[in-house]
Amino acid sequence: MAAKGTAEWKGDLPSGSGTFTAGDTISGGYTFKSRFEDGPGSNPEQLIAAAHAACFSMALSNSLAQAGSPPESVQTDATVTLRFVDGAPTITKIALVTTGRVPGIDQAAFTEHAQTAKAGCIVSRALAAVPEITLEATLL
Structure with missing residues (x-):
């Protein structure tokens, strides 16, 4: 099964803006400020965080169910850290909680x-190139 996303950027990097869609219901806008300066709006790293949290929650639920302990719920937060490494913006860490x-x-x-x-x-x-992926898991 293929999954599709689209994006369009208009203008130069510091003053331009972009829009994205993913699937039928996810869409948003992003700018240089929303990506690199904590400005309002979305950014690609948030999409990566949401994708990782969703995939991990499904995988954990499946693992538990296959072992005979189906979960009532699994809730995951993912935080993607973007830093400059050797002058290039790089995802350096993903923290799963x-x-x-x-x-x-x-x-x-x-x-x-x-x-x-x-x-x-x-x-x-898919994110194996990220140098650090941490996990904090708590049973409620």
């Missing part, structure tokens, strides 16, 4: 499943 409501397991089992999901989720594998 997940919480789960999973009857019948303990924290150690939840952490083990979370580590498996982190290693195996499609987006994690």
Whole structure:
């Protein structure tokens, strides 16, 4: 299955602006300020964070269910850090923070499943070039 996104940028880098769409319901605008200076609007790194959080939550839920412990819920926040490395903007870190409501397991089992999901989720594998991907997993 192919997934599609589109984007258009108008103008030069510091004063231009862009728009993007992903699927049928996700769209937004972005600027230099929203990407590099914490200005209002969206940016591509937020889309990466959302994609990673969604993929990881699905992968963790699947791992738990296959082990006989289907979760009531898995909620994940992903924070993508963009820094300049040797003068080039670079994603240097992604921090995953997940919480789960999973009857019948303990924290150690939840952490083990979370580590498996982190290693195996499609987006994690696609982002393997990111130097640091951390995980904090808490069973509620």
